[in-house]
Amino acid sequence: MIIAVDGPTASGKGTIAKALAAHFGLPHLDTGLLYRAVGRQCFIDGGDPDDIADALAACAFPDSLLGDPELRSEATGGLASRVSVHPAVRQALYKRQRSFATQPSGAVLDGRDIGTVIAPEAEVKLFVIASVPARAERRFREMEQAGREASLESIAADLEERDRRDATRAAAPLLAAEDAVVLDTSLLSRDEAIARAIALVDLIR
């Protein structure tokens, strides 16, 4: 069984994907982390994330970079969203995601284009959404716990900017697959969202 979990940043898709993987005993890939690694590598190289050649060169990041805590930062998320605009970058990361999705055990992948591009044949496609205020509030609390400072307004502005870039890019824009089920987590607690997702998978598969 392949489970595709797509949606915007801080919608709860990562938490849901991880919980589904644990519940159904499937391996999980957070594909955003790959784009974050490219953005981070581009920054380390002193490259320009908007430049195709610089972004493409950064796709050769070492696997050790995937463990770097800096990948989770808002700044790296912004860089990821800039390098992910280039079709050549998406192509360079395609094979890795595709082999993960098609391994015999099945898999859970979360990202932006899993149900539309990486695994259009997935048995289950969830499109996880939440309002900007709900997402900003969650991100704010996460950052507070991590001891990092940020204002709710600047987080909300960053989210909207990233949504706009992800939804309007020509290559694999953030878009629900036609056969995806939309799960709105705005008013749900973490546990409620997970329970709802598990129930949906049981219903669909």
Ligand code: C5P
């Ligand atoms: O999900 P996450 O916030 O970690 O993703 C960071 C950025 O990587 C997103 O804003 C998006 O631009 C890009 N991305 C993508 N396709 C994916 C996963 C992430 O373009 N499958």
